[in-house]
Amino acid sequence: MSRYDVNVLLYRLKxxxxxxxxxxxxxxxxxxxADLTDDEREAFVRWDLRRLNELGGSLHLLLSIPGLGGH
Amino acid sequence: xxxxxxxxxxxxxxxxxxxxxxxxxxxxxxxEDLIAVVREMGRDLIARHPDAIVIVxxxxxxxxxxxxxxxxxxxxxxxxxxxxxxxxxxxxRALDGLPDRYPLHEDLAQRILEQGMEAGFDFAASWSGxxxxxxxxxxxxxxxxxxxxxxxxxxxxxxxxxxxxARRCFDAGRPIARVVAxxxxxxxxxxxxxxxxxxxxxxxxxxxxxxxxDRRVVGWLEGGDHEAMRGLTTKExxxxxxxxxxxxxxxxxxxxxxxxxxxxFGEMGRVDLAAVEWPV
Numbered sequence: 001m002s003r004y005d006v007n008v009l010l011y012r013l014k015x016x017x018x019x020x021x022x023x024x025x026x027x028x029x030x031x032x033x034a035d036l037t038d039d040e041r042e043a044f045v046r047w048d049l050r051r052l053n054e055l056g057g058s059l060h061l062l063l064s065i066p067g068l069g070g071h
Numbered sequence: 072x073x074x075x076x077x078x079x080x081x082x083x084x085x086x087x088x089x090x091x092x093x094x095x096x097x098x099x100x101x102x103e104d105l106i107a108v109v110r111e112m113g114r115d116l117i118a119r120h121p122d123a124i125v126i127v128x129x130x131x132x133x134x135x136x137x138x139x140x141x142x143x144x145x146x147x148x149x150x151x152x153x154x155x156x157x158x159x160x161x162x163x164r165a166l167d168g169l170p171d172r173y174p175l176h177e178d179l180a181q182r183i184l185e186q187g188m189e190a191g192f193d194f195a196a197s198w199s200g201x202x203x204x205x206x207x208x209x210x211x212x213x214x215x216x217x218x219x220x221x222x223x224x225x226x227x228x229x230x231x232x233x234x235x236x237a238r239r240c241f242d243a244g245r246p247i248a249r250v251v252a253x254x255x256x257x258x259x260x261x262x263x264x265x266x267x268x269x270x271x272x273x274x275x276x277x278x279x280x281x282x283x284x285d286r287r288v289v290g291w292l293e294g295g296d297h298e299a300m301r302g303l304t305t306k307e308x309x310x311x312x313x314x315x316x317x318x319x320x321x322x323x324x325x326x327x328x329x330x331x332x333x334x335x336f337g338e339m340g341r342v343d344l345a346a347v348e349w350p351v
Binding site: 053061062 | 132133136137138156158159160162163183231267269272273274275277
């Protein structure tokens with residue numbers, strides 16, 4: 001588990017519109033080069049916010065990614 | 072000789088629509104009552120004509136990325152922008168329509184950095200960080216349509232573990248007070264955030280606050296029990312959702328031994344709201 005990698009990716013999704021749009025269109029493809037464990041990757045692809053939070057994802061990022069944030 | 076001419080701390084999402092959406096009409100009414108109190112406090116603040124305002128608040132992963140998160144950071148430069156974000160979440164819709172740019176008090180910021188370093192506090196400096204609701208929602212409620220004096224934004228890392236300790240935050244307030252006292256300026260100090268919300272920063276627990284803890288904290292502030300504030304552990308702050316109390320504790324360090332006067336306290340459930348001022 002890497003709290004750092006999960007959060008760096010969440011931060012990029014919040015700030016980088018291009019990545020965000022790619023992620024919305026095809027999450028697996030958008031994350032192909034990301035350095036994530038299988039568990040982390042699955043949580044991202046399923047956009048399972050609670051699981052991402054359990055894996056160390058910052059609550060404030062999870063709440064604030066445009067068009068994807070929430071709870 | 073300079074002095075702190077006004078000191079207050081308050082919750083920082085002063086935006087009725089946020090509470091209407093997330094709590095309902097009761098939440099909206101409570102924050103509207105708080106906003107009315109903060110506006111009244113603003114009239115007192117404005118009457119004291121501060122030359123500068125130090126605002127102690129936190130970053131919500133808007134300014135600092137996970138590449139580098141300073142424990143405490145002073146914004147330097149001549150002006151600072153309002154944060155602009157694609158499709159902002161409800162917190163930051165409070166910023167819509169506010170001025171884009173605010174003046175900074177560069178000389179006071181520089182003295183806090185330099186004399187903080189001399190006193191053993193390695194405050195970071197940012198030349199580019201923008202201000203989010205944590206700074207601008209209270210500031211613009213206090214000042215209304217009037218322009219604010221130059222600001223010294225001061226960030227405390229409340230959310231990216233490990234945060235600075237309560238003890239360190241309290242102690243960091245002391246050199247700020249000494250810098251003001253040795254300066255030619257009259258300065259207001261405002262701290263923002265809280266009270267308890269988002270316990271353990273757990274998504275599953277969003278919607279919970281800890282009223283018993285908040286009542287205890289407010290009692291300590293009123294009673295001037297600053298050792299109790301200084302002794303709060305990172306674990307207690309995390310478990311109760313009181314991360315943002317670190318901002319308040321910097322201010323308490325700057326104004327101690329003054330005792331707080333509570334202007335507003337409301338138990339909402341999702342977050343407890345407060346506005347407090349210190350006679351200085």
